[in-house]
Amino acid sequence: MSHPTGYTRTQIRLHWIVVLLIALQYILHDTISEAWEAWLDGAEAGFDPLIAQHVLMGGLVAVLVVWRLALRLTHGAPPPPENEHPALKLAAHVTHWAIYALMLLLPVSGGVAWFGGVEAAAEAHEVMKTLLLLLIVLHVAAALVHQFIFKTNLMARMKRPVG
Ligand code: HEM
Ligand code: HEM
Secondary structure (H helix, E strand, C coil), X not given: CCCCCCCCHHHHHHHHHHHHHHHHHHHCCHHHHHHHHHHHCCCCCCCCHHHHHHHHHHHHHHHHHHHHHHHHHHCCCCXXXXXXXXXXXXXXXXXXXXXXXXXXXXXXXXXXXXXHCCHHHHHHHHHHHHHHHHHHHHHHHHHHHHHHHHCCCHHHHHCCCCC
């Protein structure tokens, strides 16, 4: 895998589009959660725009993440900031790949639950949505610590394209 000096314009756009889509998934999930509970109690799920939103935007996240992973494998990513402690390098590496995995497994488990009526998949979806949220909190905290305490200007990587 190559080590470019920065992310491309497409990688940066995809990062921020996916951030927005995932934020909407967390903010607007009430309707699909209620519809799922109702279905477990034997009710039929009728059409609701917020259910369509959750399914379609969640599916879009999966598609965009596959695209991101393809770019990640072909273009690569910039190396960690200079003088980064090895433990933090490892933490960033593990966190980034775990986030990628969860961004794929959430839509898959959601789809299996919703279209296949599989309760275990819905339970996995719930556990993974909590895990992803925890990793996002960690990721944002790390970005802010880098920016304001370590002063590595890390945020510029997700603003200014290279290549
Ligand atoms: C839904 C929320 C978010 C998700 C799922 C997410 C996901 C990711 C992933 C997977 C990477 C690794 C890219 C790679 O090297 O392949 C990344 C990088 C990055 N993200 Fe996020 N991110 C989110 C929110 C944010 C926010 C809110 C900020 C700013 C405060 C941010 C700032 C950055 C920066 C600066 C990098 C580059 C890190 C580096 O190259 O070492 N992210 N993000
Ligand atoms: C990255 C994409 C996704 C995220 C971040 C996400 C997030 C969430 C969240 C936060 C909840 C609320 C869980 C709760 O009630 O505590 C939820 C519920 C649900 N989502 Fe998703 N979702 C995603 C994709 C999808 C997709 C693509 C589908 C279906 C095709 C789906 C189907 C469901 C279902 C059926 C529920 C209710 C059952 C449950 O609570 O597990 N999700 N989702």
